[in-house]
Amino acid sequence: MDQPTAPVPPPGCPAHQAGGRVPLYGPEFAADPQAYYTYLRHYGPTAPVEITPGVEATLVTDYAAALQLLQDSGSFRKDARRWRDLNEGRISPDSAALPLLSYRPACMFTDGAEHLRLRQSVTESMARIDQLRLSKSVERISDFLISQFNERGSADLIGSYAKQLPLLVFNELFGCTADIGDRVFFGVSGMFDGVNADRAIGVLFQAVGELVALKRRKPGDDVTSWLLQHHTALTDEEMLHQVSLLLGAGAEALVNLIGNTLHRLLTDDRYAHEGGLIDEAMDDTLWENPPMTNYAAHYPVSDMAFADQKLIAGDLMLVSFAAANTGPALSAAREAGSNRAHLAWGAGPHACPSKEPARQIAVSAIENLLNRLPDVELSVPEESLTWRPGAFSRGLVTLPARFTPVKPVGRPRQNTTQAASAPGSAGAARQDQAGVWSKFLTWLTK
Numbered sequence: 001m002d003q004p005t006a007p008v009p010p011p012g013c014p015a016h017q018a019g020g021r022v023p024l025y026g027p028e029f030a031a032d033p034q035a036y037y038t039y040l041r042h043y044g045p046t047a048p049v050e051i052t053p054g055v056e057a058t059l060v061t062d063y064a065a066a067l068q069l070l071q072d073s074g075s076f077r078k079d080a081r082r083w084r085d086l087n088e089g090r091i092s093p094d095s096a097a098l099p100l101l102s103y104r105p106a107c108m109f110t111d112g113a114e115h116l117r118l119r120q121s122v123t124e125s126m127a128r129i130d131q132l133r134l135s136k137s138v139e140r141i142s143d144f145l146i147s148q149f150n151e152r153g154s155a156d157l158i159g160s161y162a163k164q165l166p167l168l169v170f171n172e173l174f175g176c177t178a179d180i181g182d183r184v185f186f187g188v189s190g191m192f193d194g195v196n197a198d199r200a201i202g203v204l205f206q207a208v209g210e211l212v213a214l215k216r217r218k219p220g221d222d223v224t225s226w227l228l229q230h231h232t233a234l235t236d237e238e239m240l241h242q243v244s245l246l247l248g249a250g251a252e253a254l255v256n257l258i259g260n261t262l263h264r265l266l267t268d269d270r271y272a273h274e275g276g277l278i279d280e281a282m283d284d285t286l287w288e289n290p291p292m293t294n295y296a297a298h299y300p301v302s303d304m305a306f307a308d309q310k311l312i313a314g315d316l317m318l319v320s321f322a323a324a325n326t327g328p329a330l331s332a333a334r335e336a337g338s339n340r341a342h343l344a345w346g347a348g349p350h351a352c353p354s355k356e357p358a359r360q361i362a363v364s365a366i367e368n369l370l371n372r373l374p375d376v377e378l379s380v381p382e383e384s385l386t387w388r389p390g391a392f393s394r395g396l397v398t399l400p401a402r403f404t405p406v407k408p409v410g411r412p413r414q415n416t417t418q419a420a421s422a423p424g425s426a427g428a429a430r431q432d433q434a435g436v437w438s439k440f441l442t443w444l445t446k
């Protein structure tokens with residue numbers, strides 16, 4: 001490929017001064033990541049980047065090279081204990097990248113037989129989710145969230161809807177009691193808000209630990225119990241990290257899938273409020289504005305040449321799903337109608353194991369919102385919308401919308417969650433201190 005002699009950083013890019021690695025964080029990156037990807041492509045299939053202050057990585061931006069890395073588990077491993085910069089003390093212990101990159105005994109951070117075992121427990125437990133039950137759960141939770149703002153005629157569809165729905169659905173799927181569910185909600189939200197992330201992670205681990213202990217004593221019809229019953233016989237420590245991974249990775253990606261698809265539906269006339277076009281808007285989102293943008297951390301097993309680059313064993317490699325999806329190599333596949341070619345769900349042995357339920361949750365959430373509020377529209381100029389800074393994922397800060405106020409949505413006649421009748425349920429929770437999950441359980445039983 002052509003190698004321009006002097007790539008020009010996008011306006012405002014600190015690489016103008018740094019002359020070295022391109023920082024993938026901060027307001028300039030968040031405002032126009034595609035300008036950065038265009039610039040990074042000038043380096044060739046991979047480029048030198050800084051993903052958070054002080055954390056350097058080689059970013060794969062080219063589709064063919066990305067696929068090669070994701071599928072070559074002999075040369076590239078996921079176990080972060082191979083990360084050279086971390087092992088050699090170059091990563092600050094309070095780096096914001098660590099919660100997403102450091103090793104844990106969960107499928108995302110393991111290789112070979114250990115990975116197969118941990119992943120099998122996830123895929124087979126997630127496969128037990130009943131689609132109809134999941135749709136009903138999403139609809140119920142969506143109705144609850146809409147009931148909090150439907151008479152106002154306006155709402156922030158990120159803060160009041162997209163950000164809350166996935167975690168409430170997970171609380172139900174994983175069989176959380178009111179008290180545990182409130183802390184799971186607080187923990188996962190706090191982890192990704194980046195404010196006091198350490199405390200949030202502590203709260204999440206404590207709550208998940210209690211959930212695992214509860215389900216060992218008293219199994220239910222939920223993902224936590226299915227994981228525990230799986231023949232791979234996960235230890236309590238593995239359960240803690242697997243469940244926390246599912247909740248964390250799933251919620252953040254789903255918030256952005258719902259938010260980015262809603263953004264597209266509300267800002268692009270092509271989709272203008274026709275319910276039938278939700279699938280199309282979601283596919284276009286997965287191609288052009290994927291929820292996970294630069295992730296899939298891998299480490300070369302040995303010093304090697306890869307895509308015109310010399311790599312050293314233990315280098316942090318990240319895949320830019322966002323750049324690979326929008327690069328020139330993929331345009332032809334996309335025009336030929338291949339909707340499956342994009343990398344928004346990853347690829348290879350670590351590709352997302354929850355693609356089907358994730359998509360179902362996101363489509364049902366959007367469908368129900370548009371059914372309940374058929375004339376919903378953006379209430380601010382599109383140019384005023386801002387995106388959260390950060391290299392790993394892409395999501396809006398807010399999505400202010402207006403609509404004709406409607407009457408409260410009817411509640412389901414009976415309480416269908418087993419969690420609502422579990423110990424520590426909403427009945428016992430003090431309303432003044434109750435979290436969103438408790439409020440939902442109370443709403444169900446009113």
Ligand code: HEM
Pocket residue numbers: 107108109119122245246247249250251253254257286290291292295296297321343344345346347349350351352353354355357358
């Ligand atoms: C129900 C919601 C979800 C759950 C529970 C979930 C869970 C997971 C898990 C456990 C992995 C690691 C698999 C492994 O290492 O073998 C994973 C990988 C991945 N997921 Fe999901 N996910 C969800 C939704 C999403 C969504 C909405 C997206 C974006 C469209 C997404 C994109 C990815 C990607 C790109 C990877 C590969 C990451 C890597 O290679 O390191 N996921 N997911």
